Amino acid sequence: MSEATSEAHGPVDFVLIEFPADQLTGEVAPRLLDLVEAGIIRIYDLMVISKTESGAVEAIELRDSPVAQDFQYFAGAASGLLDDEDMQQAADAMTPGTVAALLVYENTWAAPFVAAARSSGGELIASGRIPATVVMDALDALESADAGTP
Template structure:
């Protein structure tokens, strides 16, 4: 099975840029992760929230930054996120803010999954632990000592 037949873990992260102005912080690092084969961007959507609460999905090129060209992410908007996903993110956005939702595939683990697959191992489950879930478990472990 090649990497084209198998996916690594799929994750997402949603961020908010207060004041309606995205910044370049993070986007150069994101490109470096893609260029180095660490992740694959499956979707990157930018969402604006108007003062009246209306949500709009807009192209990355909508935002002009002095030190970074966000237009290079226009092609990353695949539409994988649906209206319900956008509404969920929009609930968290402050009026006048811009949000970005990144859906990405972790590629670093693919070689491990492929090796297991070649030896007959089957992946039984995959999942995601939120930072809150991890913190709760660590707190409980600390309290047990």
Template sequence: MSGDIEDMGPVDYLVVEFPGNRMTGEAFPLLVGLVDQGIVRILDMRFVEKDADGNVAGLEVTQLEDGSGLGLSVFEGASSGLLGQDDLEEAGHALEPGNSAAILVYENLWAAPFARALRRSGAQMVASGRIPVQALLASLDAEET
């Protein structure tokens, strides 16, 4: 297993909120395409919902699919166990009541060769982050004024 870890690319997670539990399914084929192209590897994917009282519950893909035509059945079994109940609860805290979310843990396969080379040279990542598009646009707008 340690050999596999040495070959891995950076691992990220996303929590994507769906207001009013409205999932259109438009983005899911694009995610499948990223997997098929070898750009990312899904390590874990779970769904949660937050009811009007603030209670958070995990959802199974079969509960979401239920004849909806979202195309989620391709993700059935994508749960590796990396995400535990505490992670679902944590994601639920970020949700507004009445909304649901997808929690995705994925490996950036495109960056794996770069990460391997860095590890071989003795380098290690000491910090990472993500800049939300809205913050980037706000910063650019502020520069223009």
């Protein structure tokens, strides 16, 4: 790896994924670990938050909680980017009776591209994200339109 690549970082994103508290299946954590082990992402922070039906909010300790047991591998993933205000904002977005994972991660797959762009004088001047549901809906509509045309 060149020096420029080792100094470059990929974009850092966050996601808040909400789950019904009574329907946790344990499927998410192994897929997240797959992404980390493949070098696609690097986890900076992982906070699991519970919001009761009455609206009480609690950050769940990953090491000790049966609710977060599938994420115990990520216990200690705390860069300091998330704080109590972030937890409160996440909780405000949550539905009562749910558990959510607030995840901050680097898209490490992009680091070589970032390094190449920087060494060529490139500068990021805009960025955005299209939600997966919007993409899936657009592709479904395109597929339906294609199926309807002779």
